[in-house]
Amino acid sequence: MIDSLNPEQQSAVTLPAQHALVLAGAGSGKTRVLTTRMAWLIQTHQASPYGLMAVTFTNKSAREMLTRLTALLPINARGMWVGTFHGLCNRLLRAHYRDAGLPQTFQILDSADQLAAIKRLIKGAGIDDDKFPPRDVQRFINGAKEEGQRPGDVDAWDAYRRRLVEIYGLYQAQCEREGVVDFAELLLRAYELLQRNAPIREHYQRRFRHILVDEFQDTNSLQYRWLTLLAAGGACIFAVGDDDQSIYAFRGANVGNMADFERDYARGNVIRLEQNYRSYGHILDSANALIAHNAARLGKNLWTEQGEGEPVRVIEQPSDQLEAQWIIDEIRALIHDGSERREIAVLYRSNAQSRIIEHGLFSAGIPYKVYGGLRFFERQEVKHALAYLRLMDNPHDDTSWLRVVNFPARGIGARTLEQLSDAARQQDFSLFRAVPFVAGKGGANLARFADLVQQMAHEAQVLSLPELIEHVIHHSGLLSHYQADRDGAERLENLRELVNAAAAFVAEENFEGLPAGRIPEWAIDLSPALDRSPAAATPDPVASSGAVAQTPAVAPGDSAENGFPGVSMSPLAAFLAHASLEAGDNQAQAGQDAVQLMTVHAAKGLEFDAVFITGVEDGLFPHENSLLEAAGLEEERRLMYVAITRARARLYLTLAQSRMLHGQTRYALRSRFLDEIPDEHLKWLTPKAGRTSVRENTWSGAFRRGDAYNRPDSGSVAPREPRYQTSGVVVGDKQFRIGTGVRHAKFGEGTVIALSGTGEDAQARIQFREAGTKTLALGIARLDIVA
C-alpha cells in the first residue's frame, strides 16, 4: 500500500499518532497521502473506520476520498464520517436536533434562499434597502457567523453597524421561526452544540481518534475552532494543505490557520511534499519563481524528475479579439496534432472573459464546455419543485411558501400576499398558519393553495420519493405551465431529471420502498445512545420525548456508537438536505470530449495537458480591485500560481493590450506577474516590449502567430524590434498608466486603476485615498502626477 509512495509521502502516511501538518504542494499527491493515511490507520488497527473523521470542502473531493479508500481497503465506507464540513455538521445536527434547539425537519437554505429570506425580512421590517443592500447584509451575517459571532457578540462601533447587528438579530429570529438554517449556521450550531453540551462533546471526542482535513488552507476561523474542539479529547488532527493555493480569503478562508496550527498543535511535526508529479520543469520553476515574491508563506519549492520540458509560451496581442483568435487557432493546431480536447483548458480571471473565447470556439466549430453558472439544483424550475417538497416537510417555511404560492399563477397577487404577511406578523404566525386570517377572493385562493400543500403532504405518507415528486410536478401545475411555455421543454427535461435524481438517491441511501415522508425504522437517533452513557448526568428531555424514530433499532453491523448517516430522516428530508448541500454539476454541456473553459478559481484541483491562461494583464490579473492592499496582491499571485500549476506539459500565457470591458475599450500593461518569472522559462511568441514605455494608440497591424506552433522551439518567431510600445495614455504633456499616482485639487491624492479612450477623450478611473473611486476625463480634470 505504501511501497509506491516517495519517502516524504511515506513518512506522512505513517506519522505517529500526533497532530501533524502536511504542506502538500500542487501535484504532490496530496489526496493520495490523505487516503492512504486513512487506510494505513485502519489496517494497522490504530483506528476503526468509525474512529476516523475526514473533512473536505467539496462533495467532489469527499467522494473521491471514499472511492480511493474503498479501493485500498475492503471496507464498507457507508456510515464513515467522511464528508464536507457542512455535510458533517448537518449530520451532527440531525442526530442532536433537540439539543441544538432545532426542529426535526429543519431545512437548509442555500445562498440564494438566504438572500431571498433577507430581502423578505428587509421589506417586511421596513428597512431602507438602499442603505442596507440585501447582499451586504448577507455578507455581514455570514461573516459574523464565520467568526463564531452571534448578534450579541458582534462589535458594533457605530450606528450603521449597530443597525446591521439588529438586522442580523431579526434574521436569526426569522430563521428560528421558520425552522431553517443557512450554510454558516450549520457550522455555528454544530460548534455551539459541542461547546455547550458536555455529554455530546465528550461522546464525539472519545469517538474520533483521528481527524483528517483536506485543503486546510481554506478553513475559516469557525471551522478551525470546530476542529480543535472536536480534537480536544486527545484526537490527532492530520491537516493537509498548501498555503500557496489559498485563494478564498474573500470568502472568509483564513490562511493564518496553517501557521497557527503549526505553532499550537503540530509544532515541529510538519512534512513537506515538494515532489511534483504533474508538470515539467519550466512550468514548475515559473510557479516557484512567481510565488517566491509572496512574503507571507510557509515556504516550499516544487521539483520534478520529469525534466524541464517546453518553456512557457507568452503571447501578446493588440486586442482581446485577436487574443481569442490566436488561442482558437492554437487549439485547432493542438487538436490537429492529436491532443484531446478535454485535455486543453482555457482559464480566465473573471467570467466576463469567457464570452469572446466561447464565441471564437463556437465559430470554429470546436466543442467546448464552460464551467460555472447555474447548477442543477439551482435552476429555477428545480427550485420551484423543491419548494413544494419543502412545504410538504415544513409548511411554515415562508421562503418556499412565497416562492411557489403563486407559481404557477393561481390568482394570488401582491395585495393578497400583503394581507397575508400582515396577518402573519400580527399573530407571529407563519404564512401558512395565517391563511385563515385573509378574507375575500384572495383568501379563498390562499386556502386552496394551503389545501394543495396539505394534500401533497398527505401523499408523502404513501408515495415513494420519486413518485411524490412526479405527483408534485403534476398537481402543482408546474407540468402544464412549462408545457404551455414556448421554451419550457428544457425545464421539463430538468424536472424529469429531478425525478431520476430522486430515484438514484433513494437507491443509494437504501430508502427503497419507503414512503417519502416516513422515517425509516433503521434510522438511529444518537441522543438515546448518549443518554445511556454515564456521562449524561443531567436529565435529558430527549429520552422521554419519544418523538424520535419509533424503533431506534440498530441496523446489522451498525451500532448506536457508530451512528448512521441518515439519522432520523425521512427520504424526503434527506433528499432536500442533499439538494441544498450538493447543488450538482457545475458545467453546461456534459458529455463529449470538449475544450474546458473556466475561471482560475474553478480550476483549482484540476490538471490538463495544455493550459491557456488568458488576460495576463495588470488590472485584470492581478485584478485592479486587489491592487490596493498587499494581501490582495498576494492572493492574486497565489491565484496565478494555482493557474500555472494546472498545466502538465504545455502552458500559454496570453494577454491583450486593449480589451473591451463594460462597453469601453481599456488599455493595460502586461501583468507584473510576467515580470516575476525569469526569462529563461519563458518563450515570447510575440516580441516582449518594454513595460514602462508609452504607446500611441494606433496599431501598426496585428501580430499573427504564424506557424510558431508547428516549430515550437525553433525560435522562428524571433524577437524583432517592437512595432509598438505598450500601454498608457498620453494627454498633453502627461503620461498616465495604471498605477500612476495623481493629485486632484478637490479629491486629493490617488492612483490610476484603469484607463480608457485616447488623447483628450481619455478617461481614467482613479482610486483616491480619501474621496473613493472616481472616473475622470483626463482632458478636463486637472491632475498632477505625483511620485
Next chain:
DNA sequence: TACACCCAAATTTTT
C-alpha cells in the same frame, strides 16, 4: 399578470 423600459453595476464563490 405580463411585458416593456430604464437604470445601475459588472472579480473570484468549495457549502
Next chain:
DNA sequence: TTTGGGTGTA
C-alpha cells in the same frame, strides 16, 4: 456591453 432588478403600462 451585458445583465439583473425595479417600475410603469396594456
